[in-house]
Amino acid sequence: MQFTALPSVGVSCRFLQKLGNCTIIMSVLPPVRKDRIIGQLPKCFNRGAALNTDDEFHNKVKTACQQQRTGTVGFKISKVIVVGDLAVGKTCLINRFCKDVFDKNYKATIGVDFEMERFEVLGVPFSLQLWDTAGQERFKCIASTYYRGAQAVIIVFDLTDVGSLEHTRQWLEDAMKENDPTSVLLFLVGTKKDLSSPAQYTLIEQDAIKLADQMKAEYWALSALSGENVREFFFRVASLTFEANVLAELEKSGSRRIGEVVRKYIKDHPKMKVFVLTDLEKLSITSVGCGLL
Numbered sequence: 001m002q003f004t005a006l007p008s009v010g011v012s013c014r015f016l017q018k019l020g021n022c023t024i025i026m027s028v029l030p031p032v033r034k035d036r037i038i039g040q041l042p043k044c045f046n047r048g049a050a051l052n053t054d055d056e057f058h059n060k061v062k063t064a065c066q067q068q069r070t071g072t073v074g075f076k077i078s079k080v081i082v083v084g085d086l087a088v089g090k091t092c093l094i095n096r097f098c099k100d101v102f103d104k105n106y107k108a109t110i111g112v113d114f115e116m117e118r119f120e121v122l123g124v125p126f127s128l129q130l131w132d133t134a135g136q137e138r139f140k141c142i143a144s145t146y147y148r149g150a151q152a153v154i155i156v157f158d159l160t161d162v163g164s165l166e167h168t169r170q171w172l173e174d175a176m177k178e179n180d181p182t183s184v185l186l187f188l189v190g191t192k193k194d195l196s197s198p199a200q201y202t203l204i205e206q207d208a209i210k211l212a213d214q215m216k217a218e219y220w221a222l223s224a225l226s227g228e229n230v231r232e233f234f235f236r237v238a239s240l241t242f243e244a245n246v247l248a249e250l251e252k253s254g255s256r257r258i259g260e261v262v263r264k265y266i267k268d269h270p271k272m273k274v275f276v277l278t279d280l281e282k283l284s285i286t287s288v289g290c291g292l293l
C-alpha cells in the first residue's frame, strides 16, 4: 500500500492511496481546534425560555459516545439556517463566531453565504453547516431555496428594533414550509445588545421571551460587536443539535437491530423459512412463524 501527499485543499489534507490498480483519494481533516471541544452541555441563556434546562447531556447520548458505537456516533453534520430581517446582524454574528471579526460597514448578503464550523462533542467529530441567508426582500426567493433539510433554525432580530422582532413570526413560518416542525430546533436571537440601554433591553426582552415560548424556541441576546454570548450561543446550538442527531440515530439503529437478528436467524437455518412480523414503531416482535423450504 502506498500513500502520496497532495497539496492541501482548504482545511483538508489529501492523500492518494494505491490499492493494486486502484487509486483512492482520501481526505484527512486536521484535528478540531482546541476551543471547539465540548465536553459538557452548555447552559441555556434564560431558563424561562429554553429548549431544555438539563444540566447534562442525555444519558443515552453520553453512553453511545463513550462506547463510540459505530453507525450511531460516526462523523456527523447538521444544517443550520439563519434567517431574519435585513441588517439585523446575521452575517456579523456568524463572522464573529467563525472568524472572530466584526465589520461595522453594512454589506447586504446576496442570496446565501455558507460557513462550516467543526466541533468535537463528547469526543465525537461534529460539524455545523451555517447557512447565512439574505434578509432583503428581493433576495428572499433565492435564499428560501436553501431552507430545506435544516436541523436548526436561528431567527434573528435586532434588540433595538421592535419591528424586526414582530417579523420573526413570518420568518419562522417561511422556514417551516420547507422543514418538519417536529424535528427542527428553534432559536430566537436578539442582536446588538451593546446598543440597547438596560431599560430598553428589559422591555424588548419581555416580548421576546413571550414570543419564544409561543414558537417553542430558545431565546438568546448577544452582541457581535463585543462578542458577548456569541460563543456560548453557538456551543449551545452545536450541543443541542448533536444531541438530537444522536438520539434520532439511536432510535433508528434500534429498529435496524431487530431486522439484523431476523436476517441472521434465516442464514443460520438455510432450510427453514422464518416469518417475523415486527412492530418497528414499538421495537417489538409481534408474531413469529416458520416452515420448511
Ligand SMILES: Nc1nc2c(ncn2[C@@H]2O[C@H](COP(=O)(O)OP(=O)(O)OP(=O)(O)O)[C@@H](O)[C@H]2O)c(=O)[nH]1
Pocket (backbone or CB within 6 Å): 084, 085, 086, 087, 088, 089, 090, 091, 092, 093, 103, 104, 105, 106, 107, 108, 109, 110, 133, 134, 135, 136, 191, 192, 193, 194, 195, 222, 223, 224, 225, 226
Ligand atoms: N453595534 C452593533 N452593530 C452590529 C451588530 N451586529 C451587526 N451590526 C451592524 O449592523 C449592520 C448589519 O449587519 P449584517 O450582519 O450585515 O446584517 P444582516 O442581517 O446579515 O443583513 P442582510 O445580509 O442584508 O440580511 C452592520 O452595519 C453591522 O456592523 C452588533 O452586535 N452591534
Ligand SMILES: [Mg+2]
Pocket (backbone or CB within 6 Å): 090, 091, 092, 107, 108, 109, 132, 133, 134, 135
Ligand atoms: Mg447578511
